[in-house]
Amino acid sequence: MGGAKDSKKQKIEKVNYPKLLRELSKLNDELRFFTVINENVSEGVPFSVKDNLCVKGFESRAGSKILKGYLPPFSATSVERMMNKGFGFLGKTAMDEFGFGSFGVNTDVVAKNPFDDKCVAGGSSSGAAVAASVMKNHVAIAESTGGSISNPASFCGVVGFTPTYGLVSRYGLIDYANSLDKIGIMARSSSMVRETFEIIKGRDGYDSTCVDKKVSALKKKKIVVIDQLMNGVSEEIKSTFQVLLARLENQGYAINHVSFDFIDKAIPAYYIISMSEASTNLAKYDGYKYGMQYGDFTKKYNEFFTNARESFGTEAKRRIVLGTFVRGASVKDKYYTKALKVRTALTNKLAGLMKDSFILSPTMPITAPKIEEARKLSPLQTYAMDALTIPPNLSGFPHVSFPYAYIKGMPVGAQLVTSHFNDYALLDFVSEWEKSFEYQFKHNL
Amino acid sequence: MQDSEFDRLLAVCRLKLGDSEKAQIKKDIDSILSYFGTIESVDTSKLEPSYHPIEVEERLREDKVEPFENPDALLKGTKTYRFYVVGPEI
Numbered sequence: 001m002g003g004a005k006d007s008k009k010q011k012i013e014k015v016n017y018p019k020l021l022r023e024l025s026k027l028n029d030e031l032r033f034f035t036v037i038n039e040n041v042s043e044g045v046p047f048s049v050k051d052n053l054c055v056k057g058f059e060s061r062a063g064s065k066i067l068k069g070y071l072p073p074f075s076a077t078s079v080e081r082m083m084n085k086g087f088g089f090l091g092k093t094a095m096d097e098f099g100f101g102s103f104g105v106n107t108d109v110v111a112k113n114p115f116d117d118k119c120v121a122g123g124s125s126s127g128a129a130v131a132a133s134v135m136k137n138h139v140a141i142a143e144s145t146g147g148s149i150s151n152p153a154s155f156c157g158v159v160g161f162t163p164t165y166g167l168v169s170r171y172g173l174i175d176y177a178n179s180l181d182k183i184g185i186m187a188r189s190s191s192m193v194r195e196t197f198e199i200i201k202g203r204d205g206y207d208s209t210c211v212d213k214k215v216s217a218l219k220k221k222k223i224v225v226i227d228q229l230m231n232g233v234s235e236e237i238k239s240t241f242q243v244l245l246a247r248l249e250n251q252g253y254a255i256n257h258v259s260f261d262f263i264d265k266a267i268p269a270y271y272i273i274s275m276s277e278a279s280t281n282l283a284k285y286d287g288y289k290y291g292m293q294y295g296d297f298t299k300k301y302n303e304f305f306t307n308a309r310e311s312f313g314t315e316a317k318r319r320i321v322l323g324t325f326v327r328g329a330s331v332k333d334k335y336y337t338k339a340l341k342v343r344t345a346l347t348n349k350l351a352g353l354m355k356d357s358f359i360l361s362p363t364m365p366i367t368a369p370k371i372e373e374a375r376k377l378s379p380l381q382t383y384a385m386d387a388l389t390i391p392p393n394l395s396g397f398p399h400v401s402f403p404y405a406y407i408k409g410m411p412v413g414a415q416l417v418t419s420h421f422n423d424y425a426l427l428d429f430v431s432e433w434e435k436s437f438e439y440q441f442k443h444n445l
Numbered sequence: 446m447q448d449s450e451f452d453r454l455l456a457v458c459r460l461k462l463g464d465s466e467k468a469q470i471k472k473d474i475d476s477i478l479s480y481f482g483t484i485e486s487v488d489t490s491k492l493e494p495s496y497h498p499i500e501v502e503e504r505l506r507e508d509k510v511e512p513f514e515n516p517d518a519l520l521k522g523t524k525t526y527r528f529y530v531v532g533p534e535i
Contacts, residue, residue: 069522070522071518073513073519165497165499166497166501179498180498208501208503208504208506209497211501262486265483265484265486265487268482268483268484269484271477272481279458288531288532288533289523289530290522290523297524297532300534300535301534305533306461307461309459309460309461312460314466317460317462317470318473318474321454321455321460321470321474322477324454324458325454325474334485335481337494338484338485338489339484341489341494343494343498344489344492344495345487345489345492348492378473379477394498395498396497397498420499
């Protein structure tokens with residue numbers, strides 16, 4: 001990795017870009033995880049960027065047709081910091097449109113799982129997870145709103161780290177929900193994640209919500225398992241998770257099972273807040289300022305704007321409708337304001353549980369489903385898949401998903417959560433875990 | 446949600462849906478709103494809303510001009526007249 005100047009040069013020499021680009025292009029034809037590959041990259045440790053982060057001069061459309069052709073005149077802060085450290089920008093990775101999805105299927109470029117190409121890669125950072133899985137010496141910059149890093153990290157068998165809300169600048173992010181979006185990292189190991197985190201975190205004058213707090217590494221020897229979170233988990237994952245808990249117990253952790261009666265309300269509260277914010281954020285795509293050009297200026301503004309918005313996918317339209325409705329004056333207190341208060345209640349309770357403990361759960365209730373199965377799920381069935389990843393995301397707690405088992409050849413991740421700004425403790429935990437557990441990968445570019 | 450109310454909502458959203466997409470979204474909306482309503486059961490009587498998950502202090506940049514290195518790039522891909530973006534008539 002390119003953190004220290006002296007080690008960077010040594011690593012740069014190891015990257016054979018012509019070979020990597022050739023193999024990557026071939027594999028991308030099969031797995032469709034990059035939307036754009038930078039054929040001109042020639043040096044630096046490779047890093048990829050989720051399609052909702054702006055990269056100067058490279059099409060950045062957040063998986064949406066409405067931003068087709070948009071070439072940002074600037075790069076996101078996190079991207080610029082990586083480039084300034086000498087990393088090589090490899091390309092943009094596939095995602096659900098604007099992050100609206102759990103399986104990477106709500107877009108025109110559907111990434112396939114590297115362990116089984118009939119299965120989804122997860123979502124919404126689908127392409128980032130595949131890229132992290134198939135390349136040995138690479139790091140993916142991704143983004144999570146309600147689980148978009150943990151979820152695909154679990155399905156693709158990589159480490160997926162979502163920092164405390166506000167630690168990484170969101171400048172240059174094509175936003176989904178401002179109070180929930182967090183830029184994070186995916187890679188094959190916690191050490192690669194840590195080095196990247198060191199580079200991209202820290203105050204940025206271009207993001208007023210970006211904080212410059214000291215990040216701690218307070219190790220906890222207790223692990224809390226919330227019983228209600230296990231309700232929707234498949235039997236085979238429950239079984240492997242018990243083995244993980246037993247293993248951690250042997251390593252000296254005390255495991256405490258606790259009840260949290262309203263944890264299930266995190267899902268509706270999250271979707272109310274995220275759809276509310278998304279419905280206003282998407283109003284800036286009007287068909288003439290950037291991206292797709294609707295072009296018929298004979299139409300008056302309202303008709304022009306309405307016609308341009310036909311380019312959104314169905315899930316985006318559904319979220320605009322619902323987000324607009326729940327913000328309406330007559331129901332705002334019932335839905336939007338109430339959801340913000342539920343977030344307070346959940347944050348307080350989770351913070352209390354994590355005073356001297358980590359929270360651990362499986363990352364996803366299932367292993368990666370088949371692409372066609374995922375397409376058939378109703379919106380509520382899909383939202384329910386986020387039951388384990390939403391609580392820390394809603395409350396901005398840092399969390400990491402790491403592979404801990406394989407079921408019928410498919411990877412399974414566990415998700416560890418800690419208090420705000422105790423991010424290093426998560427990476428220390430996974431680093432320890434990696435000493436006794438070997439991750440498996442199907443491709444080795 | 447009544448059809449008339451749904452149509453009014455679509456008009457507020459500035460969305461025009463095809464028949465099958467409209468039927469699909471309309472079909473789900475009642476069950477989703479009913480699900481959203483379940484948060485009512487959480488006792489939040491003594492709590493304030495969290496607009497952000499962490500405390501975000503108000504911090505503004507100094508009010509000074511920062512020239513953009515390549516202003517022409519901002520208009521690339523749009524229809525322009527002099528240094529203005531051309532848009533539809535209001």
